[in-house]
Amino acid sequence: AQSVAQPEDQVNVAEGNPLTVKCTYSVSGNPYLFWYVQYPNRGLQFLLKYITGDNLVKGSYGFEAEFNKSQTSFHLKKPSALVSDSALYFCAVMGRRALTFGSGTRLQVQP
């Protein structure tokens, strides 16, 4: 069965600094990988996905993610964090039937 691990419950970063939110996955076959963001009292919003092609994927709001097959990782990155990026971030992998989500990482960007 597929699984996703987000090893950090919370990531703190100063505004203007680069940020990384970590994700590793386990799945048989080629992975379909996704990042979603959840703001307070809202549903999940799609950020970006990796299906095939370039290992560096660019998405919404200036976020990008790097697919690393040898390390089975799909870390989310942004060169310069904004206070408004503070939210809960979920990594997910597509399984046979549905997306399996990680436990989420809370990103806190301090002014």
Place this chain on the structure above:
Amino acid sequence: GAGVSQSPSNKVTEKGKDVELRCDPISGHTALYWYRQSLGQGLEFLIYFQGNSAPDKSGLPSDRFSAERTGGSVSTLTIQRTQQEDSAVYLCASSPQRIYGYTFGSGTRLTVV
């Protein structure tokens, strides 16, 4: 519609009562999913509908939970004899194909008192 619509947005019910949660997916999306998000937790898969195929109910936590999807569109998640541990946000999502990922609704926050 433009997005996935869920109703009600909030529901408070007494323990032991039945509740129905509604999801109206994006028009043309053949796949529909229900997930549950407990306070501070990740997303727990509940059920999956794909077109006219039989639903995948493997994530439903007990036989008190059921769901149907009428006409390949609107879906209703029913919880019978609600318990306090059912309190959570119930999220619905739809998708045209697996590789596109999902579009989520804003969820229904269920509180069982």
